[in-house]
Amino acid sequence: MKIKFLGAAHEVTGSYTLLTVGNYNVLIDCGLEQGPDIFENAPLPIAPGLIDFVLLTHAHIDHSGKIPLLVKNGFSGHIYTTSATTQLCSVMLLDSAHIQEQEAEWRSRKAKRTGNNDYTPLYTTEDAVAALKLFSSCDYVTQYKITENISIRFIDAGHLLGSASIEVTATEDGVTKVILFSGDLGNINRPLIKNPQKPEKADYVIIESTYGDSLHGPRPDYADQLSKVIQRTLDRGGNVVIPSFAVGRTQELLYLLRLIKENHMVKGHDSFPVYMDSPLAVEATKIYDGQLNDYYDDETLALLAKGINPIRFDDLRVAVTSDESRLINTDRTPKVIISASGMCEAGRIRHHLKHNLWRKDSTILFVGYQSQGTLGRILTDGVKGVTLFGEYVQVNAEIVKLEGISGHADRDMLIGWLNNIKVKPEYVFVNHGEDKVTEGFANLLCKYGYSAEAPFNGAEFDLIKNEKVLAGNSVKIEKKDNYKNNNNKPHNNATFDRLLSVGQRLLTIIDRKRSSSPKEIESLTGQITTLCNKYENNNK
Numbered sequence: 001m002k003i004k005f006l007g008a009a010h011e012v013t014g015s016y017t018l019l020t021v022g023n024y025n026v027l028i029d030c031g032l033e034q035g036p037d038i039f040e041n042a043p044l045p046i047a048p049g050l051i052d053f054v055l056l057t058h059a060h061i062d063h064s065g066k067i068p069l070l071v072k073n074g075f076s077g078h079i080y081t082t083s084a085t086t087q088l089c090s091v092m093l094l095d096s097a098h099i100q101e102q103e104a105e106w107r108s109r110k111a112k113r114t115g116n117n118d119y120t121p122l123y124t125t126e127d128a129v130a131a132l133k134l135f136s137s138c139d140y141v142t143q144y145k146i147t148e149n150i151s152i153r154f155i156d157a158g159h160l161l162g163s164a165s166i167e168v169t170a171t172e173d174g175v176t177k178v179i180l181f182s183g184d185l186g187n188i189n190r191p192l193i194k195n196p197q198k199p200e201k202a203d204y205v206i207i208e209s210t211y212g213d214s215l216h217g218p219r220p221d222y223a224d225q226l227s228k229v230i231q232r233t234l235d236r237g238g239n240v241v242i243p244s245f246a247v248g249r250t251q252e253l254l255y256l257l258r259l260i261k262e263n264h265m266v267k268g269h270d271s272f273p274v275y276m277d278s279p280l281a282v283e284a285t286k287i288y289d290g291q292l293n294d295y296y297d298d299e300t301l302a303l304l305a306k307g308i309n310p311i312r313f314d315d316l317r318v319a320v321t322s323d324e325s326r327l328i329n330t331d332r333t334p335k336v337i338i339s340a341s342g343m344c345e346a347g348r349i350r351h352h353l354k355h356n357l358w359r360k361d362s363t364i365l366f367v368g369y370q371s372q373g374t375l376g377r378i379l380t381d382g383v384k385g386v387t388l389f390g391e392y393v394q395v396n397a398e399i400v401k402l403e404g405i406s407g408h409a410d411r412d413m414l415i416g417w418l419n420n421i422k423v424k425p426e427y428v429f430v431n432h433g434e435d436k437v438t439e440g441f442a443n444l445l446c447k448y449g450y451s452a453e454a455p456f457n458g459a460e461f462d463l464i465k466n467e468k469v470l471a472g473n474s475v476k477i478e479k480k481d482n483y484k485n486n487n488n489k490p491h492n493n494a495t496f497d498r499l500l501s502v503g504q505r506l507l508t509i510i511d512r513k514r515s516s517s518p519k520e521i522e523s524l525t526g527q528i529t530t531l532c533n534k535y536e537n538n539n540k
């Protein structure tokens with residue numbers, strides 16, 4: 001029984017962990033690395049076709065975004081997650097595929113002009129559609145036996161609609177261990193969703209540490225804070241531009257804006273317009289309108305019982321097409337604009353920044369975590385000017401960071417969550433935090449009597465012996481390019497890799513047939529022989 005850390009080790013994005021129990025290979029999350037990369041993800045040590053299952057903690061792309069690539073390269077097992085995560089992935093993975101296709105197309109156009117070869121997208125819409133067919137929805141709390149020696153249980157992580165911590169109960173050679181993956185843990189008292197559920201038992205814990213070095217402070221009155229920012233900006237005649245993740249944070253903002261409007265908390269600007277400018281946010285918001293009784297908190301359920309939609313109000317306007325998006329900036333009415341991406345690295349938000357950063361009367365309001373090196377972080381750090389679409393833009397707008405509205409638990413909440421486990425785990429692995437934060441948080445846990453460390457990508461541990469097998473790679477890297485240039489290769493490598501992966505999978509299936517009946521073995525042998533003969537004859 002082994003665990004291998006492949007991603008989000010000493011960094012925040014690209015969650016990717018392999019658990020091996022006997023013959024079974026289970027991936028916990030399969031996330032895309034986003035923003036500046038500091039450490040290289042470890043390569044998957046086996047062919048994707050040899051992964052038996054994926055367990056997915058939540059829909060955020062840094063946890064789910066590489067699933068279509070895994071499927072493209074030969075994975076065909078079940079992807080277990082909650083039903084809300086399945087629904088959110090159905091829009092988020094398609095959106096991600098669309099971004100990959102657009103980026104590859106843009107790079108190919110550029111490459112053509114310089115006489116270079118085409119780029120292939122990391123994966124396509126077709127790959128995302130194939131991946132979505134493998135999703136298998138689970139309820140919270142219920143234990144599911146997925147193999148003779150592995151059971152899984154999802155508990156609410158309170159981070160995003162459908163988010164979960166996953167408890168894996170695994171048996172190998174008569175020894176049973178409970179391995180608990182925290183996933184991203186939520187802040188408490190968030191709009192719409194419940195607080196993180198308390199874990200009960202674990203021999204090993206893999207815990208995130210995004211805010212492992214800081215405290216959110218006393219819980220602010222978000223609606224009050226937000227209304228004050230809107231009030232002073234609209235009074236000046238400017239716009240409030242909110243870079244926001246399209247899924248989760250945007251719906252929380254809509255919840256707060258409904259409250260603000262309902263209680264007339266902004267004076268003198270009745271019916272101020274609120275624009276949701278992101279096709280993904282619009283699609284995701286439709287999911288929030290669905291049947292989600294298992295996911296919403298009591299307050300939200302009470303509103304729904306009264307016939308109030310918690311995230312809809314008059315004056316909410318949506319921009320789906322790029323023409324609708326452009327029109328937002330031609331209309332001079334002071335307004336609130338919510339747009340993605342949340343860290344300003346891509347998407348329509350960059351257009352709104354171009355139109356508003358130079359304006360003294362506008363406000364750029366940050367409501368989420370800003371990763372090191374992102375445009376969002378640079379702006380919140382107080383830069384005086386930035387380059388957008390090749391143009392220098394002065395920063396004259398008010399830059400505000402709404403404190404405490406984080407979607408992640410802070411240091412003490414993380415420790416509190418861990419302390420719920422009655423018998424201290426044998427070992428705690430700290431991941432999903434910036435380099436020094438993971439180290440610091442692991443050291444802090446040691447001070448509290450835990451055995452803990454922050455493993456690097458590639459580190460491997462034997463969970464039966466409770467010992468490290470491989471140390472992992474602590475060397476920092478430059479940002480690696482995700483896109484493959486097809487450099488005169490005779491065939492599409494990804495397609496061939498997939499064939500190779502399926503071949504390796506077949507060998508594993510054969511290996512597992514040792515104890516099957518002679519009839520079954522003969523039947524399989526016959527089928528494989530037919531296939532081999534067919535392709536050998538084709539090549540003659």
Ligand SMILES: [Zn+2]
Binds near residue numbers: 058060159160
């Ligand atoms: Zn997340």
